[in-house]
Amino acid sequence: MPVAGLVPAPRQEQAHADLLVRNAKVFTGDVHRPHARAVAIRDGRVAALGDDHELAPLVGPGTRVVDALGRRVVPGLNDSHLHVIRGGLNYVLELRWDGVRSLRQALAMLRDQAGRTPRGQWIRVVGGWTAEQFAERRMPTVAELNAAAPDTPVFVLHLYQSALMNRAGVRAAGFTRDTPDPRGGQIVRDRNGEPNGVLLAAPGALVLYSTLAKAPTLDAADKRTSTRHFLRELNRFGLTSAVDAAGGFQSFPDDYGTVADLAAAGELSLRIAYHLFPQTAGQELADLKRWTETVKPGDGDAWLRLNGAGENLTWAAADFENFSEPRPELAAGYEAEFEQAVRILVENGWGFRLHATYDETIRRDLAVFEKLAAEGLFPGGGRWLFDHAETVSAGSLDRIAALGGAVSVQNRMSFQGLAFRDRYGSEAAAHTPPVRAMLDRGLTVAAGTDATRVSSYNPWVALHWLITGRTV
Structure with a gap:
């Protein structure tokens, strides 16, 4: 929370901070001084660490002072392996089940999304979940996907292992009884030889990712x-x-x-x-x-x-x-x-x-x-x-x-x-x-x-x- 109470220091040679966070538990990354009470930021970078009184001289007329109320403060995090470019191109197209605790709730989200998805687009559940997180301890069935979204194509990716598609999704992907299995993957079929909506990585995930690539993209x-x-x-x-x-x-x-x-x-x-x-x-x-x-x-x-x-x-x-x-x-x-x-x-x-x-x-x-x-x-x-x-x-x-x-x-x-x-x-x-x-x-x-x-x-x-x- 922004606070008053710190008097701006008089003009001096030491540059003032753009932001000062005080009354905090600051993680420093320094084994010799792992914690600090305050941190000063200048030009988007950490300028100083210390106690509240040590950093008070860095407060100037333009400094924003924030009272952390004793909360933990950490530096900005870096993800050293993230598919951020590809993820950004598709983010608004995806339904996320991260942290969803029941399959019942996940299917309800799917039904709601079907009502909002523009005609011609797919519903894509891609990443951030596993069947073990659900109270039911199982994946959805193709029948459940059909019931939740009878007319909108649905593609649900499960880890590196498999994907499920509803009836509309199979049609949109162009899968028929004559579609061959790709190398390292399997298009599972029913007793009549028709694709039943289950895709298996066996062991490669090309069948999963190449199917996902069939979905429409954004302009x-x-x-x-x-x-x-x-x-x-x-x-x-x-x-x-x-x-x-x-x-x-x-x-x-x-x-x-x-x-x-x-x-x-x-x-x-x-x-x-x-x-x-x-x-x-x-x-x-x-x-x-x-x-x-x-x-x-x-x-x-x-x-x-x-x-x-x-x-x-x-x-x-x-x-x-x-x-x-x-x-x-x-x-x-x-x-x-x-x-x-x-x-x-x-x-x-x-x-x-x-x-x-x-x-x-x-x-x-x-x-x-x-x-x-x-x-x-x-x-x-x-x-x-x-x-x-x-x-x-x-x-x-x-x-x-x-x-x-x-x-x-x-x-x-x-x-x-x-x-x-x-x-x-x-x-x-x-x-x-x-x-x-x-x-x-x-x-x-x-x-x-x-x-x-x-x-x-x-x-x-x-x-x-x-x-x-x-x-x-």
């Missing part, structure tokens, strides 16, 4: 509006910056145009560092080479800048994160193309991030890096890291540290923890991912959500998991 003006709403929602949870990990169905430069326009207009409320992700199998090396010749990490400004490549460099090197299915075996010999991709990047000073769920994948990637290290290319000038790393081993962590790498972990176990436990056992689940072992080796460990398609974009759900190890 340019509505994409800007949607993105602004999404960024404000992230601000509401305390996020002031994020690293966009790119991803499938996010093409450069086309799908980056909205955030670029907002940045040019000074309308971003979240600082974004973004990555570039080759979209087409067989074209990855050409894409990476073209990018290194036309743009470079650091391009942009404090609000929007290029960070590097990833989270995939080549499609053949990417594993899947569907813990309801056995670990996929990656193709033999993918390392040759992968080595060329990494070489293009490190020789041009690019950093990169790599999607790698399993230690089996990480070990194979590390062997490529060690080969390049023998040529003096690792550690290089660009930062590099593994994303996810749920089952990374102690030996692999030692190798990552030796090569100057880092790890970015996300709370996928908040939503998939039970599936992981059922497949790999409670002991393995208790150490997945091994965050303490990473820190003990001096590795930089970044945290994120991997939102929006599976996890919630609420960073406090991720922080709760990091501290407690509990699922939602």
Whole structure:
């Protein structure tokens, strides 16, 4: 709450703060002084920490003084792995079940949304929920979706595992008895061979994401509006910056145009560092080479800048994160193309991030890096890291540290923890991912959500998991 009572200091050489928060419990991040009572902000940055009386001289005629009433104050949060660009383009199109405690309530929300959805658009429930959060401990049925929205197409994505569609959704997607199953996925059919509305990732999620991509998109003006709403929602949870990990169905430069326009207009409320992700199998090396010749990490400004490549460099090197299915075996010999991709990047000073769920994948990637290290290319000038790393081993962590790498972990176990436990056992689940072992080796460990398609974009759900190890 804004307060009076602090007298502005007389004019002096020390610059006054734009904002002073007093009577607070300020988390400083400094192990020698972990807490402070007041914080001063100038030009959007922390200018000083201390007690109320220590910072009183920073109050000037234009300083806004806020009494925190003894509440906790933390710095703006950074989500180190968030699909913020793609999420913004679709935010106003989605119905969120984050934190909804009963399937009955979720279906009521679906019925309400059907009454508001414009003709031709779909209802999309994408990310932030799991069946285990509902009191009923189950997913909705296709029949329930049909009853809730008989005429509006519905697509409900459940983790990396499956999706449900109502009858109208199946028609809108163009699925018929003659539609073939995509590679790594299944369109489930009834006894007559007709698609019944269930899609299964077996084990890859391409069938889920390619179906979602069939839904109508927004025009340019509505994409800007949607993105602004999404960024404000992230601000509401305390996020002031994020690293966009790119991803499938996010093409450069086309799908980056909205955030670029907002940045040019000074309308971003979240600082974004973004990555570039080759979209087409067989074209990855050409894409990476073209990018290194036309743009470079650091391009942009404090609000929007290029960070590097990833989270995939080549499609053949990417594993899947569907813990309801056995670990996929990656193709033999993918390392040759992968080595060329990494070489293009490190020789041009690019950093990169790599999607790698399993230690089996990480070990194979590390062997490529060690080969390049023998040529003096690792550690290089660009930062590099593994994303996810749920089952990374102690030996692999030692190798990552030796090569100057880092790890970015996300709370996928908040939503998939039970599936992981059922497949790999409670002991393995208790150490997945091994965050303490990473820190003990001096590795930089970044945290994120991997939102929006599976996890919630609420960073406090991720922080709760990091501290407690509990699922939602």
